[in-house]
Amino acid sequence: MMRYLLAGHSLVLDDTRCNGCGQCVEVCPHAVFTMAAHKAQIASRDTCMECGACQKNCPEAAIVVSAGVGCAVAVINEMRRDRSQGGASCACG
Amino acid sequence: MGTDARGCGSGSSAPRRAFATPIATRPDESPHAQASGRPVPALDTSLTWRDIVGGWLVRWGVGRMRYRVEPGLYRVGQPGRRSPVLVTANYKLSVDVVRSALAGLDVWLLVLDTHGVNVWCAAGKGTFGTAELVRRIQETNLADVVDHRRLILPQLGAVGVAAHEVKPATGFSVGYGPVLARDIPAYLADRMRATPAMRRVPFRWTNRLVLAPMELVGAAKPVLGILLALIALDVIRHGHVSAHAFTGFLPYLGAILVGGVMAPLLLPWLPSRSFALKGACLGLLWAAGWLWLAPTGLLEGASVILITTAIVSFMTLTFTGATTFTTLSGVRLEMRYAVPALMTTAGAGILFAVLAMIN
Numbered sequence: 001m002m003r004y005l006l007a008g009h010s011l012v013l014d015d016t017r018c019n020g021c022g023q024c025v026e027v028c029p030h031a032v033f034t035m036a037a038h039k040a041q042i043a044s045r046d047t048c049m050e051c052g053a054c055q056k057n058c059p060e061a062a063i064v065v066s067a068g069v070g071c072a073v074a075v076i077n078e079m080r081r082d083r084s085q086g087g088a089s090c091a092c093g
Numbered sequence: 094m095g096t097d098a099r100g101c102g103s104g105s106s107a108p109r110r111a112f113a114t115p116i117a118t119r120p121d122e123s124p125h126a127q128a129s130g131r132p133v134p135a136l137d138t139s140l141t142w143r144d145i146v147g148g149w150l151v152r153w154g155v156g157r158m159r160y161r162v163e164p165g166l167y168r169v170g171q172p173g174r175r176s177p178v179l180v181t182a183n184y185k186l187s188v189d190v191v192r193s194a195l196a197g198l199d200v201w202l203l204v205l206d207t208h209g210v211n212v213w214c215a216a217g218k219g220t221f222g223t224a225e226l227v228r229r230i231q232e233t234n235l236a237d238v239v240d241h242r243r244l245i246l247p248q249l250g251a252v253g254v255a256a257h258e259v260k261p262a263t264g265f266s267v268g269y270g271p272v273l274a275r276d277i278p279a280y281l282a283d284r285m286r287a288t289p290a291m292r293r294v295p296f297r298w299t300n301r302l303v304l305a306p307m308e309l310v311g312a313a314k315p316v317l318g319i320l321l322a323l324i325a326l327d328v329i330r331h332g333h334v335s336a337h338a339f340t341g342f343l344p345y346l347g348a349i350l351v352g353g354v355m356a357p358l359l360l361p362w363l364p365s366r367s368f369a370l371k372g373a374c375l376g377l378l379w380a381a382g383w384l385w386l387a388p389t390g391l392l393e394g395a396s397v398i399l400i401t402t403a404i405v406s407f408m409t410l411t412f413t414g415a416t417t418f419t420t421l422s423g424v425r426l427e428m429r430y431a432v433p434a435l436m437t438t439a440g441a442g443i444l445f446a447v448l449a450m451i452n
Contacts, residue, residue, distance in 0.1 A: 001418075002416075003366055004420055004423045005367060005420070005423035005427055006422045006423040007418070026251075026287075026292065027248060027251035027269055029248065029272060029417070030293065030294070031292065031293060049417070049420050050420040050421060052252055053216075053251035056255050057256050059257040066421070066422060067421075068217075068421030070414070070421050070423060071424065072428060073411050073414050075421075075424050075425055076428075
C-alpha cells in the first residue's frame with residue numbers, strides 16, 4: 001500500500017455530530033474509517049486521498065475534508081488559467 | 094460502474110457530437126421493456142471485436158473524446174419490475190466493462206450523461222453527480238418501470254453523489270456497490286452486501302501499466318521537438334544531418350520510455366513519497382546506465398544526466414493524476430518545490446549541451 005505526501009491531513013471528523021449510519025465506512029475506497037460503539041472513527045488517516053466521498057455522503061455533515069483530485073496536470077492547468085475560475089480540475093478530461 | 098483506476102475518461106470540453114460509437118443494441122422483446130411507452134434498448138453482455146479494438150484505441154488516445162454511449166435506461170437480460178437497477182457513466186469503456194460483467198443476470202442499467210468520462214473522474218468533476226442522477230431518474234420514468242425504490246451505484250461515484258439527497262428528491266435510496274464491475278454478480282448474490290475487499294480500490298501493476306500508453310502519447314510532441322532541435326543543431330554545425338543527431342537522441346527517447354512505462358511499473362519500490370523524487374532517482378539511474386554503455390565527454394555527459402533526470406522526474410510527477418492515492422494538497426506541496434527545481438535542472442542541462450557543442 002503506497003502512501004502520499006500530506007495524506008489525509010485535512011480530514012476532520014466531528015464525532016458529536018456522528019449518527020453512526022456507517023455511510024463513510026461504505027464509501028471510502030481506502031478503509032480510512034471504522035465503526036466503534038455506533039460512532040465512526042478515523043482508523044487509517046495515512047491512507048486517505050482526500051477524495052471527499054465521505055464528506056459528500058455524511059447526512060449529518062460531521063466530516064470535513066479539503067477534497068480534490070491529486071493530479072499534477074490539473075494543478076498546472078489551474079496555474080495557467082485565470083485563478084478566478086476556481087479549483088484544480090482534471091486536465092485529462 | 095467500475096472505473097479502471099484514474100486514467101480519466103475523456104473531455105468535458107470536447108464538443109458535444111452525436112454519439113459516434115453507438116453500442117449495438119438488440120430489438121425490444123421484453124414484456125417489461127417499456128418505460129412509459131418508450132422501448133428500452135437491450136445491451137449484450139459479450140463484447141464484439143469492434144468493442145475490443147475500440148477499447149485498445151482509446152487507451153492510446155484515439156477517438157477518446159467521443160467514446161460515448163447515449164445516456165438513458167438500458168436492460169441486460171430480461172429484467173422485470175423487481176430487478177435491480179445499476180447506474181454507470183456514459184464513457185463507452187465504462188459501459189463495456191459493466192455489461193460484460195453482467196452475463197446471465199437480469200438487471201436495468203441507468204447510464205448517466207458524464208460527457209464520456211469514466212465514473213471516478215466524472216464524480217470528481219461533479220458530472221456523475223446528484224443533479225444528473227435525479228434528472229436521469231425522472232427523464233427515464235424509472236419509478237414506472239420498477240416497483241422497488243433502490244439504486245445501486247458504483248462506490249467510486251460517491252465522490253459526486255450524496256445518497257441522502259437523492260432519496261427526498263426521487264424516492265429512490267442509493268446503495269453503493271463494489272468498486273469494480275467484476276464484483277457485481279457476487280455483490281448481488283450476497284443480498285447487496287460488499288465485502289471489505291470489494292470496497293478497496295486496487296492499484297496493481299496491471300492497473301498502472303494500462304495507463305502508460307496515454308503517458309507516452311502525451312510525450313510525443315516534446316519528443317519530436319527534441320529530435321527536430323538535435324537535427325537542426327547538426328545541420329547548423331555540419332551543414333548536413335549526421336548519424337550523431339540520432340544517437341544523441343537515444344538517451345532522451347529512453348528517458349521518455351523510462352518515465353512513461355518504468356516509473357509507473359516500479360512506483361511502489363522507488364524511494365520517497367514524492368513522485369518528483371521517485372522520478373529523479375529513476376532518471377539518474379537511467380542516465381548513469383546510458384553513460385556507462387555509451388561514454389561521452391564531460392559537458393555532454395553532464396547535459397544528458399541533467400536533462401534525462403528532469404524528463405523522468407516530470408513524467409513521474411504527472412503520473413500522480415493516474416494513481417489512486419495521491420491528494421491535491423500533496424501535489425500542490427511537491428510542485429511548489431519540484432517545478433522550479435526541474436526548470437533549473439533542464440535549463441542547466443541545455444546550457445551544458447550548447448557549451449559542449451561550441452567546444
